[in-house]
Amino acid sequence: MSEEQKYVWPQPSAELIYDDWYPAMRSAELRGKRMMKTTLLGIPVVLGRKAGGEIFAMRDLCPHRGIPLSAGWFDGEHVTCKYHGWSFEPCSGQCAGIPSLTSKDALDASRIYAATYPCVESDGYAWVYVPSPGLGRLAARAAQEAQGAQALPPVPELPKFSAKFRSAHLSAELPCNVDHGIIGLMDPAHGPFVHQAWWWRSRASIHEKEKRFEPIPQGFRMSAHAPSGNSAPYKILEKPITTIDFVLPNRRYETIRSGSRWFSSLTTVTPVTASTCRIDVYGAWNILYAVPFVTSIVKSFGARFVRQDQVTMIEQAEGLRHNPALMLIDDADKPAKWYFALKQARLKGVGEHPLSGPVTLRWRS
Ligand code: FES
Ligand SMILES: [Fe+2]
Secondary structure, three states, rough: OHHHHOOOEEEOOOOOOOOOEEEEEEHOOOOOOEEEEEEEEEEHHHOOOOOOOOOEEEEEOOOOOOOOOHHOOOOOEEEEEOOOOOOOOOOEEEEEEEOOOOOOOOOHHOOEEEEEEEEEOOOOOOEEEEEEOOOOOOHHHHHHHOOHHHHHHHHOOOOOOOOOOOEEEEEEEEOHHHHHHHHHHHHOOOHHHOOOOOOHHHHHHHHHEEEEEEEOOOOEEEEEEOOOOOOHHHHHOOOEEEEEEEEOOOOOEEEEEEOOOOEEEEEEEEEEOOOOOOEEEEEOOOOOOOOOHHHHHHHHHHHHHHHHHHHHHHHHHHHHHHOOEEEEOOOOOOOHHHHHHHHHHHEEEEEEEEOOOOOOEEEEE
């Protein structure tokens, strides 16, 4: 076996993980009588906010003949289909009226449901619970009712460590499948090449690193440590402690704490279709709370950072179109291997956690 063959890794199948929460969009976009369209895991979804403030997410297809519900009307209470005027209560999906029915019709409209998804606001996002597509609409509804909302996993939330904080968010579309997006997120070796900037780090600053990782449920943690001395922004803080968690299906939590000062971020990579995804970054901090313009400075640095990843992935997508065999090497690509193992275990319901205990990885970056 050649050296290369030892590390060959077939391109990810991009199977999607259903039955979990995904951020659909910023919830501030849901206002008035607007209906907002998006795609999550290949499913067309329409979101909105009822007059009472409650947000909703429906499959953007009328159960009558499939026209997108977003083509119709929303009056703050009901979504009405453009084609034959069937109307639906958008949180439950229950049909509230079929205009063509006469008093002689036996059809009970209230027993018809449009597909809806649990939808909750957290950290300024509308999070949507995306169930497995295998179930038919009615079976899915029955299962959901039988389980009750309590049976759903908790909605993700960014940890915050003080009552007062500032926050910012960013998002970027990536032209690759969710697996490439996620392993890009946890890839320690691309920093000095993709994210070169005077204020961050240069290629010349590459040095050997040793980091401890430990298993956590559905993921792994880069254990608390003092962050790299070659990252200028960290020098603002005294003896900061950083923790980075990756948790299935798509979440990277990073917290940096130094005494009472903290910075916290949640980055998610959400499958839009089988071959595209979107990265969302939400950050909050109480460092330099009183200094004006910090939010816009953080946003512009953050946007530059995300843009660098995005440009790289657009270039990568060009190469991936040719379906090349790829490689995952030790130790720098170990977190990516763990991700694939965790994902397989979750999808197949078998297999062990790839980390049986704490592990130290070494790489240069
Ligand atoms: S297609 Fe929606 S009411 Fe007929
Ligand atoms: Fe990056």
